[in-house]
Amino acid sequence: MTASTSPDPQTRPVSGAIGVETIGMTKRFGAFAALEDVSMKIEAGGFHALLGENGAGKSTLVKCVMGFYAPTAGTVLVDGREAEITNPKGAQARGLGMVYQHFTLVPSLTGAENLVIARADAPAVIDWAAERADFAAFMGRMPFRLNLDRPVAELAAGEKQKLEIVKQLYLKARFLILDEPTSVLTPAEAEEVLGLLRAMTDRGELSVLMISHKFREVEAFARSLSVLRRGRLVGGGDVGAISRDEMAALMMGERAVRQPIARLGAADPDRVILQVAGVTATDVSGLRHIAVEDLRVRAREIVGIAGVSGNGQKELADVLGGQIRATGGQVRVGGEPYAGTRAESRAHRVRFIPEEPLRNACAPRMSVAENLAFRAFDRRGEDPDKPPTLWLDRRAMGRRAKDLIARFKVKTASSEAAIATLSGGNVQRAVLARELTDPVDLLVVVNPCFGLDFAAVSEIRSRIVSARNAGAAVLLISEDLDEILELSDRVLVMSEGRLVYETPAAQADVGVIGRHMAGHH
């Protein structure tokens, strides 16, 4: 027997929490250091929170641990022993599991099929009777109740998230990494899920590393925390020893954060710009239905629609944007029926900024200048009010692009670069530049700041507020409740395809809104 201080793999317990430590983790993409010399230790049975802004290197760090990326330098210790993890399967074999921000479940398979096929030792012919008995016993020990016989595509976002966690536990993960696990959950669901995971860590069955930017969650459930900024570990310690202000200061570093400009003037009660009356629609999968009885947005008013992802907000936006047809009811803009055609949006000065603008509002491989010209490229002299033309006016397009790039501070190598080469914040700036330069009567925005950094967020929110101050009616559909509360004049809550609650923003109570988002009303 060799003299070794670390326990032999044979004698190691096959269950129970394991600890993970990173030593000097560094990851460079070309000249850019996404991660610089990060050493951090998560004890067995710990619940550690990893805080940081977008792009601070949180995802890069956990992807290096999970074997998605090969780190440029640094090592990972699993259970005190150096571990060479080169792919996610190797991580799984060592008891490491990760729940991603996007779902990794296969939509058309049932929950049970997803669990079995994810197992490394799935049998060639599956004995469903035996598997079902196993599941019953396994789910008995699980913190959540789930229906495993339905295809994943039919599950709500919260159920999918729970199934992702259950899957990792089913695969015998003893160290669980969660990437912003509560972004698709209602506040109550988040509490339930994190509470149960915390209880598992307290019993020594599991260690958890949670990426988060919700201070409340971190304080309520994590035991220790680390903060990353620009790829470096800038601080950390036990939860409770660090105040929220200190956490925020560590995350942001020293810089001025621009507050969005104030809302000026009140809504014009007589000018209803957007009116949605009795609209029903079904999404392309045929599974999600919406029924919006009455929604009005007046001139110089921002109406925010809050809700947990997947409760019909996307379908409502798709109806307004003309992507899906309403099966009943009517959308009226400026008193006339509106179906989202190009001619109608031009006539009524409607601007639509969908979520994920690079995918939904841009032609990714076309240049910034061309993307900026989409509104009026087919009009003489790039002017939407002039008659149509067959020939593109390249020179006018270029001039306009340069002007907009300067005015909206779009960072791009040149106006001829493909728009897909821009960062998320700059794509959104370019889209706003295109949509907000001409006078706007109605602006529909969906999750405008998703995945953007602080600087871009405050600037984009300011643009939306100034459009409102200039007299536009704004419908803001967002999954970020803070954004809704910050920008809106009036807050509505959407749940299970219906508008279930309305309150003036000034009197909004987060607890009441949260309850309605969760469907308890």
Next chain:
Amino acid sequence: MSGAETGGDLGLWTVLLAVIGGAIRVSTPFLFVSLGETITERSGRINLGLEGTLVFGAMSAYATAVVTGSPWAGVLVAGLAGGVFGLLHGTICRFPGVNDVAVGIALMLFGSGLAFFLGKPFIQPSAPPLPAIPFGFWSDLPQVQAALRVNVLFLAGAALAPFLWWAFRNTKAGLVVRVAGDSADAARAMGYDVDRVRLYATGLGGVLAGVGGAYLSLYYPGSWNEGISSGQGLMAVALVIFARWNPLACFGAALLFGGAGALGPALQSVGVTQGYYLFYAAPYVLTLILLVATSSPDRALAGAPGELAK
């Protein structure tokens, strides 16, 4: 009962019997090609080349049967040749930036062309046909007997459909194919080589299409000529969409298409002399009608493998 009425009665029955018999007889190539294409498409790839594979299978089966005297050797060779075509498609599609539909069309033309080129000497000689089982032995009517002569390959296909349906749910291989077809990212995260899964699925699809071709030349119509398939391989691909990628539904759809294909000859055989050519077009018209009727501008196709939509 007057003579004219009896004649009309018999005529109707004859057409009905002929359509049922035709459904069984004509459906077999549809069935094999569509089952093969179901496997391929469930893995996330479209192989339009199965028309070429079908024609090449028909030629190679016929040639082998002529040379060896054994129709079963013909079926074997057709299956192998089909598998080679499938693997070729799968291999080419592994290269980055290659479009599976374009490769499929190229292979469709390549397969047919190669079959015509190599098959020239085999148009004249006659090959031993595949055996059929006379399930109509109990009847004295020759029409009934003819309708119920069922080829063994039809029975094999009829057994294969429920087997595949079962296998997609109950075997690891079936689930892996579905995972690869629905979410390539998820399959990679589980450590499966998506390209390899699709390569094998396309190969297997080719084997089945080749066997379908063997049926064409060795049983019905039972000879080798250049117009033998008349687009059946392409229609079978459309049939997969209509069957919603479900092997059991493929079986039903193949019978329906087979019956429609038998309508023209059946009408001709009872002496309808006017407009029966219109009914020869029935399978093609049916393809169009069904695809339009079962599609919706507002709905995604239920059951469509997620990777095909990309």
